[in-house]
Amino acid sequence: ETKVGMITTLSGGGAGLGIDVRDGFMLAIKQSGRNDIEVVIEDDQRKPDVAVQLADKMVQSEKVDVMTGIIWSNLAMAVIPSVTAQGKFYLSPNAGPSALAGKGCHQNYFNVAWQNDNLHEAAGAYANSAGYGKTFILAPNYPAGQDALTGYKRFFKGELAGEIYTQLGQTDYAAEIAQIRASGADSVFFFLPGGMGIAFLKQYADSGVDLPVVGPAFSFDQGILQAVGDAALGVVNTSQWNKDLDNATNAAFVESFQAEFGRLPSLYASQGFDTANLLISALEKADVSDADAFRAALKAAEFASTRGDFKFGNNHHPIQTIYAREVVKEGDVYTNKLIGPALENHADAYAADCKM
């Protein structure tokens, strides 16, 4: 019997992501047919202090062996160090803050999604290949936003037409769009998660500025695209996964997810699904109580990932291919179509700092 604690966001504004991770995760558990895995799920309400409490509860009262589920970097930073310090395993299905990839890496911490910078780096690489020479970049003024612009700049070779930090939670982008229009840029890169991205794209589309837009998958994923509508059509975004990725695991996942929940899976659902499968693959080889063996089994990552090949780098973050994809409309549904790899077998920039 293995006990898994999942802390994720199930209420409030950001609940969609947490629900997808949970659904993907539970789907994999169900498909595995194992009934010796007990999953305790709690709602963190997207509040760091609540997440910390819940982590305490999982460790102290529920006595879980493995934890997972956190969506947001700030919550991850609050929970993961102390959980791993107490000897528990943590498998991150989404957040990958740089602090935990470099100096702060930990042998019991595995990230199954990406290091935060990855998708932005891929966006920079894509911009090069698309021949953009002068990009206007913007992101909210908080650590993930700062990482995003840094990540993009790390790979983008052209010049910057402008660089703006917007307010977190901002909903009106008229001023920024005016600056983009006046900047002489030939393309725009933005990282604006959630509602901010929806607002930006709608307003951008309505403004008459028609420079090409690049961004990470977060603003163009399945859960959100329907709300953006036509304004997102044709936008290129970067992701390590897409529903038309050509491998058998993925095809089966997409089909079974749709059958189970009546909606298309999102990036987050795929990450939840992969996380659970990684866990199951390790459990098949070793018991959690044998920490070293279990860790090695995780590290080996011998499971069928929805994104095809999957392996961990020395810092337990994925080394994977990140793709460019394009927003299209299939019938009534907005979704993404794969264009091609933007960065192949890409590791993160912090791995070298990890002494492990």
Place this chain on the structure above:
Amino acid sequence: MMQERYLNATIFAILVVLPVWAVWTDEPFTITLMTRAAIFALAAVGLNIALGLGGLVSFGHAVFFGLGGYAMGILAYHAQTYTPLLEAPLLIEGTKSMPVIWLVAILVSTLAALLIGVLSLRTGGVYFIMITLAFGQMFYYFAISWSAYGGEDGLSIYVRNGFPGLNTLDPIQFYGICLAILSLALFVAHRLAKSPFGLALGAVRQVPQRVETVGLNGIRLKLVAFVISGAITGLSGALFADLNRFVSPTMFSWQLSGEIMVFIIIGGVGRLFGPVAGALIFVGLEHWLGGLSDYWHVYLGLLLLLIVLFGRGGIIGMIAGRERSDV
């Protein structure tokens, strides 16, 4: 109707007995919950001095909570990374000692309360509510973008700070510290309410013009109340940060200011044990309802509504009668 003093004693007994029972039955998480409630109660005891005694509806008390939290976060962060907090003009080192952190937390929130108070007390009523809210938002946005200390990610401290002679990592011992401080604060609040200062403050809340005509400075009375209030809430912030071994800008958020206020309203405004009752109930509800359904906020909302609509004077008022009695 139960007399308020017996009710208070009952509440206090819960604070003492429940954690002991939790240790007995090996339910460490119950202790964590109780610690959370005790710390929130402390924050609300602080606010209650401004709100209950002085009638100052501060919608920005999270400022002090957050400052206390960051006082702990920053000092411990520098201690844990062995970097000095300040080199010139004088060297200031970080620390992992709770008493020192508390002092700093109190000092910083006192200064902030002084500043905010001087500016905000020029206004009154709803404007006061809103200007304190504005200060809260300023601190919140500042903390989010202050990347030196983690910005929105906040700061994690890997090991709980120490208190001479105690093992703070043991939940019950840390709870003991929090309970002791809460009790002390309650005692202070009780004495304060009865003191000449408290009498004058109560009069300022009810009839400001009268206080002036007996030659007392109403604004200054309110300012001092606000500062004391901020200092206590600041101290609670430091404890909260230590409970979670983590600080983040959410400690400054208006939702948190609102929650501190909600504790008081649930418990009973201006009642000595109102904040304690309110915090216990709120934390309890949050915990029990959270397990019921994804949509548990609906139930929480309904319960709160019932309390306002039918429980005039908060829980304490419902049980011990509406009139504030002299305990």
Place this chain on the structure above:
Amino acid sequence: MSLLTLSKVSASYGVSQALFGVSLKLSEGEVMALMGRNGMGKSTTVKCICRMLPAQGQIVFDGHDLARLPSHRAARLGIGLVPEGRRCFASLTVEENLVAAARKGHWDMSRVTALFPRLAERKDQRAASLSGGEQQMLAIGRALMTNPRLLILDEATEGLAPIIRQEIWSAVGSLKAQTGLSILVIDKSVKELRGVCDSAVILERGRSVWRGAMMDLSDDITQAHLGV
């Protein structure tokens, strides 16, 4: 016929009971004084009539049982109140105070300002900055603008200059004569009440202890119940 009848009305503020059975009968066109020392329940009786305070017992106005009506319905039946403490709408101008609840009838802006020329002078001033006496005039004017059948004056001459008081009393007299208005008056000056009222009720500790025609109100009685 009787316009307003109270029988055995009692009422309380929270736990403390203020009225213990007040009865009175006021006829159409009658001017009645409600008398009593401080705190004996005069204003409380008025609040019960105006449905600002729940009451036990029977209150019948013009054949309608007031007990079941909300405050505004009672007022619409024709009860005009000049409350204790004036209660002008502080942030409204004088003119707005007057029109806020006006209903059509004999009394309109021009008649009210003719009665109190001062109000016309202060037409656009906010009520809060009026002098005490001006506010009192405004409160009376405001009640008249609703064109009531029963006017209730609760200490309506308080804080008014003697000369204005005299005018008000003579206005009360002519109101009765010209418009057949019924009036219930509370005032501290027994002497002045004697001049204008037809009948009186004396309250003591929340009970109506004396009722009768004004001319029957002897000095002994006032001495016993009012201390004067």
Place this chain on the structure above:
Amino acid sequence: MSFILIAEQVLNGLQFGIMLFLMAAGLTLIFGVMGLINLAHGSLYMVGAFAAAAVAGATGSFVLALAAAMAAAAAAGALIELLVIRRLYDKDHLDQVLATFALILIFSEGTRWMFGSFPLFLQIPPYLSGPVSLPGGIEYPLYRLVLIGAGLFVAAGLGLMITRTRIGIQIRAGENDREMIAALGVDISRLYTLIFALGAALAGLAGALVGAIQSVQVGMGEPVLILAFVVIVIGGIGSIKGALVGALLVGLTDTLGGVFLPQFFGLFMTPAAASSVGSSLASMAIYILMGAVLIWRPTGLYGVRA
């Protein structure tokens, strides 16, 4: 920086201000006129946006969507007024804060219950989309001009209603002394229900109009709520004119602060640092503005002096 860009940013600031006014209008009405701190105002805004999105999705008509937004928000407003709010008028602000805080919880999660956790789709109709050219060579989205028009229209309508009509006078009288205005024969309860519903309808309208260019999602009302409070407090509670002026000030401060502060810091910092410091300050700017206004004028720009 070119003149056109500056002009355009000033226009953006004004436009944002009007948008804020649209969001604040209902709140001014309820807060200023009825003296009720309604934290649930943002929820009514959200209800409007969701209703609009649902109806637009079903019928494809934007006009119907707007009507539905107003109707749904008004109905929700009337309902909560009857069930909850009317018991709060004579209580102090604290109880109002708690009760309406509870309403936020109920509305937010209730909406999520009904509509799911994902943002909904609501779009500008084709006949209002795209930019138009203004004199001076400025390209400006037509829809935003429509928003400006709607905001000014609401401002004028509300202002007239409150200051000129008898209903307006009665409402203000009720704010001073509810019991007294009732004792004079005005059915203040019904009036307040109507006003609350009207305020809610305005919130719903704003939610739908603004939702079309922002995201329609659970929790969308909360940031709006705080901004709306800032606006009406700067303007002075109870003053429609104040709300309009306050909204324009906030809009200009926010927009121009966001644009120019980073550039200002760019004069002596690296672009990345300047952008970060500048935008931190910019995000605090409106609160600094509000603090400054209140310190200078403790009851706001057009508030009644004590």
Place this chain on the structure above:
Amino acid sequence: MSEAVLSTYGLSKSFGALKASEDISLDLRAGEIHAIIGPNGAGKSTLIAQICGTLEPDVGRVELMGRDVTGLSARARAKAGLGRTFQISALAMEDTVLQNAVLGALGASGRPWRFWTPALKDKSLVARADAALERVGLEDFRNMRTAELSHGQRRQLEVAVALTLSPKAFLMDEPMAGLGMEGSQRLTGFLSELKQEAPILLVEHDMDAVFALADRISVLVYGRVIATGTVDDIRANREVREAYLGEES
């Protein structure tokens, strides 16, 4: 003639075009009651407000015991010895009668910055408060909640609070307002004793009381003092009768 405790010199105040006070010079002497009467809106309350410092005069000066207090705040004037009662009772309704009186004593002691010892255990404060309560005849009600007092008792408490401050001069704006006949008579008797303690500047429309109490009367009309004199002088003054008294008197 005894010396003036309180004097005003040329006080003037306008609200827009309205001259609420115009060049008002008057004084209050030891041991006397100086009544101010005049039509509604004549500027009596405005005058009181200027004397006690809640309203700033446009020009003019106020002196208390020979000291210029014009620049001082209301609070400083209260400290300097101006005792004031409010037209509408301003008392802490949730507190007891004693607590209200102790508040006054606390103000008189000038030391509200004591955070530990209970106020009601401070003997000197309580003694002072009790003395004042006894003075006005409220000693039996000292532990009652102020909200439960009758209107007349509240007025008495107002005076008691003012008494705790041992003022040099009293300012009273319509103290009889809302009192019944009997209550007015009692208060009249009380004020006639009180004036020995400190002189009273009295604004009142109750002519029975004014004529019974006042040593001197000043008549204010349209912001101007049109007459000052004894009760008999004023009663006999035709202008005053026309403007204010009417046929009564």
